[in-house]
Amino acid sequence: xxxxxxxxxxxxxxxxxxxxxxxxRFKNIERFLNEIGGLSRFAGNxxxxxxxxxxxxxxxLKQSYNIGLSTLPLIGITAFIMGLVLTxxxxxxxxxxxxxxxxxxxxxxxxxxxxxxVITALICAGKIGSGIxxxxxxxxxxxxxxxxxxxxxxxxxxxxxxxxxxxTFMIPIxxxxxxxxxxxxxYVAVNLHGFISFPLFINQAFDSLHYYDLFPATIKTYFFGFxxxxxxxxxxxxxxxxxxxxxxxxxxxxxxxxxAIFIIDxxxxxxxxxxxxxxx
Amino acid sequence: MLKxxxxxxxxxxxxxxxVVQIEHLKKSFNGNSVLKDINxxxxxGENVVILGKSGIGKSVLIKCIVGLIYPDSGSLKVFNKEIAxxxxxxxNTLRTKVGFIFQGNALYDSMTVKENLxxxxxxxxxxxxxxxxxxxIVEALENVGLVDxxxxxxxxxxxxxxxxxxxxxxxxLKPDIILYDEPTTGLDPLTSREISSLILNIQGKYxxxxxxxxxxxxxxxxxxxxMLILHEGVIRAEGKFDELxxxxxxxxxxxxxxx
Ligand SMILES: Nc1ncnc2c1ncn2[C@@H]1O[C@H](COP(=O)(O)OP(=O)(O)OP(=O)(O)O)[C@@H](O)[C@H]1O
Ligand SMILES: [Mg+2]
Numbered sequence: 001x002x003x004x005x006x007x008x009x010x011x012x013x014x015x016x017x018x019x020x021x022x023x024x025r026f027k028n029i030e031r032f033l034n035e036i037g038g039l040s041r042f043a044g045n046x047x048x049x050x051x052x053x054x055x056x057x058x059x060x061l062k063q064s065y066n067i068g069l070s071t072l073p074l075i076g077i078t079a080f081i082m083g084l085v086l087t088x089x090x091x092x093x094x095x096x097x098x099x100x101x102x103x104x105x106x107x108x109x110x111x112x113x114x115x116x117x118v119i120t121a122l123i124c125a126g127k128i129g130s131g132i133x134x135x136x137x138x139x140x141x142x143x144x145x146x147x148x149x150x151x152x153x154x155x156x157x158x159x160x161x162x163x164x165x166x167x168t169f170m171i172p173i174x175x176x177x178x179x180x181x182x183x184x185x186x187y188v189a190v191n192l193h194g195f196i197s198f199p200l201f202i203n204q205a206f207d208s209l210h211y212y213d214l215f216p217a218t219i220k221t222y223f224f225g226f227x228x229x230x231x232x233x234x235x236x237x238x239x240x241x242x243x244x245x246x247x248x249x250x251x252x253x254x255x256x257x258x259x260a261i262f263i264i265d266x267x268x269x270x271x272x273x274x275x276x277x278x279x280x
Numbered sequence: 281m282l283k284x285x286x287x288x289x290x291x292x293x294x295x296x297x298x299v300v301q302i303e304h305l306k307k308s309f310n311g312n313s314v315l316k317d318i319n320x321x322x323x324x325g326e327n328v329v330i331l332g333k334s335g336i337g338k339s340v341l342i343k344c345i346v347g348l349i350y351p352d353s354g355s356l357k358v359f360n361k362e363i364a365x366x367x368x369x370x371x372n373t374l375r376t377k378v379g380f381i382f383q384g385n386a387l388y389d390s391m392t393v394k395e396n397l398x399x400x401x402x403x404x405x406x407x408x409x410x411x412x413x414x415x416x417i418v419e420a421l422e423n424v425g426l427v428d429x430x431x432x433x434x435x436x437x438x439x440x441x442x443x444x445x446x447x448x449x450x451x452x453l454k455p456d457i458i459l460y461d462e463p464t465t466g467l468d469p470l471t472s473r474e475i476s477s478l479i480l481n482i483q484g485k486y487x488x489x490x491x492x493x494x495x496x497x498x499x500x501x502x503x504x505x506x507m508l509i510l511h512e513g514v515i516r517a518e519g520k521f522d523e524l525x526x527x528x529x530x531x532x533x534x535x536x537x538x539x
Contacts, residue, residue, distance in 0.1 A: 054403060139388075147386035150346045151453065152375040153403035 042234045046164055049157045056162050063166035071127050071174060075120055079178040082119060083111060083185025091193065104190060104201050105208030111182045113213050118265055120178040121224035124171055125257040129232040132163055133253030136236025137246035145237065160237060164229035171225030172218060212279070216272035220264060227260040297324050299457055299489050300345060305354035307340055314340050316513030318354070322457070322489055327479070329492045329500040329521075331535055332510035338493045339383060341510070342459045345491070346380050347371050358457070376404050379450035379458040379488075383465070385442045387434040393445055394430050397421070397452050404453065420448040423485075424478060440471040444478070451482065458482070460492040464499045476502040497536060509535060 087107050094103050136159060139145050148155035187201050196204075232253035239249035300322035307315040314337040322328055332338050343349040344356060347363050356363045358374060366374065388396050397417045407413055421427045424444040434442060443463060450458060463479065464472035476499040482488060483503075494500050500507060501521050509517040509524070509532065517524060517532050525536045 143382050143386040144388055146348055150375050150380040151400040152372040153400055
C-alpha cells in the first residue's frame with residue numbers, strides 16, 4: 001500500500017512534455033511521504049495491538065528496567081552539569097539587574113519547562129533509540145522477526161508494544177529525575193557565591209513555578225517517550241536486509257526521533273500558550 | 281482432483297490428500313522474475329525434496345507458503361484454503377500448523393534454549409501450567425537429542441546444535457507441515473546424516489508432510505519420497521531419487537554428479 005507517487009508523476013510526465021520537467025527531484029518528497037505513511041500505519045497497528053492479549057507484563061517491565069538502568073548515570077551527570085552551568089551563566093546578568101535572589105526561580109522555570117524535558121529526551125533518543133533500532137534491526141536481518149511471524153506469535157504485539165509502552169512511561173520518570181538533579185546542580189552553583197540554605201532555595205525555586213509550567217511540561221514528555229519508542233521500533237522493524245541496514249536503522253532512529261522531539265516541543269509550547277491565554 | 285496424478289507406481293503417499301497445492305505461481309522482485317510458473321503438490325505424509333541452484337528462488341517459494349512473501353499471481357492453497365484470501369487471524373492459525381526451519385536458524389538470541397522453545401507455546405496455546413510446558417520442552421529436546429543444552433544461550437551452541445534446536449522449536453507446536461530450508465547445509469557429513477535421519481524419524485513419528493530444500497544429495501536420498509528440480513522459475517523435473525539419478529536426460533543427471 002505504499003504511496004506510489006512515482007507512478008502518478010510518471011504518468012503525468014508521459015502526457016506532458018518530458019523534457020520540460022525533471023521529476024527526479026520529487027524522489028526525496030516521495031521518500032519522505034512514504035516514510036510518513038509507513039510510520040502512521042505502524043502507529044495505527046500499535047494501537048490495534050495495544051489492547052489485544054496476551055499482555056506481556058514481564059517483557060514490559062524488563063524493557064522499562066533496561067531503559068532506566070542504562071540511562072540513569074548519563075542523565076544524572078548531564079542534568080547536574082546543566083543546572084550548574086545554567087546558574088553560573090545567568091548569574092552575572094541577574095547580579096547586574098540586582099535580581100540575584102530571583103536566580104533559583106528563573107533557572108528552575110527554564111529547567112522544568114524546557115531544558116530538562118528536551119535534553120533528557122534527546123539523551124534518551126540517542127541511547128535508547130539507537131538501542132531499539134539496532135536490536136529490532138538485527139532481529140529482522142537474522143530472520144528472528146520472521147520466525148516469530150511464522151510461528152503465529154505476533155511479533156508486533158510482543159516486541160513493539162512492550163518497547164513503545166516502556167519508553168512512553170519511562171521518559172517522564174527520567175525527566176522528573178533529571179529535573180531533581182538539575183535543581184541540586186543549581187543549588188550547588190548558587191552556593192559557590194555565598195550561602196543560601198536548602199529550604200530557602202527550594203522555596204524560592206518553587207515560588208516561581210506554576211501549574212501551567214508543570215502540567216504541559218509533563219504531558220509533553222509522554223509524547224517524547226512515545227515518539228522515541230515508535231520511531232525507533234519502526235526503523236528497526238522494517239530495517240533493510242544486511243548488516244548495513246542495521247546501522248542505518250539505528251542511525252535514522254536517533255536522527256528522526258531527535259527531530260520529532262523538537263517538533264513536538266514546538267507544538268507543545270504553542271498549545272500551552274493558547275491554553276494559558278484562554279484560562280486567564 | 282486432490283489425488284496425485286504423477287508417479288502412478290509409487291507407494292501409499294500418492295493416494296493421500298494434497299495439503300499444499302500450488303498452481304501457476306509467479307513472483308518477481310523489482311522486475312527480476314524469480315518464480316515464473318510453479319505448479320506443485322505436497323501430499324499428506326509425504327517428504328518432498330526440492331533441488332535447485334543457489335539463488336534460483338527456493339527460499340522464496342517456501343516463504344510464499346507461510347505468507348512471509350506474497351506471490352504476484354497464481355493460486356497457493358494450504359489445507360485447501362487460499363493463502364491470499366486469509367485474514368490475519370486465519371493466517372496466524374495456519375502458521376501454528378506449518379513449521380518453518382530457517383536457513384539461518386533464526387533462534388531468538390536474547391533468550392535461552394528453554395525460552396526459545398517456551399515462546400511459541402506460551403504465545404499461542406495459552407498453556408499456563410508450567411509443568412505441562414516443561415514436559416513439552418523436554419519432549420521436544422529429547423526428540424533432537426539435546427536435553428543438556430536447555431539452559432544454554434544460542435551463541436553458545438554449535439551450528440549443528442542450532443539446527444536441531446530450531447527443529448525442536450518448530451516441533452513443539454506439533455505442526456502438520458514442516459518446511460525445511462537447507463537443514464544440512466554447512467554441516468559435516470556425519471552431523472548432516474544425523475539431521476537427515478531425524479527428519480525421517482519426525483515424519484514417521486508425527487505423520488508430518490514436509491518440503492525439504494537441499495543441495496545435499498545424501499540428505500535428499502535419505503529423506504525424500506519424491507524430488508523436484510527447480511530451474512529458472514519452473515519445476516523442470518520430478519520423480520523419485522533413483523529415477524532422477526538414473527535419468528537418461530543429461531541435464532537432470534548433472535544434478536547428481538558428485539565429481
Ligand atoms: N526480499 C527480497 N527482495 C528482493 N529480492 C529478493 C528477496 N528475496 C529474495 N530475492 C531474490 O530472489 C532470488 C532467489 O532468492 P532465494 O533466497 O529464494 O534463493 P535460494 O534458491 O534460496 O538460494 P540459496 O540456495 O542460496 O539459499 C535471489 O536472486 C534474490 O536476490
Ligand atoms: Mg535459500
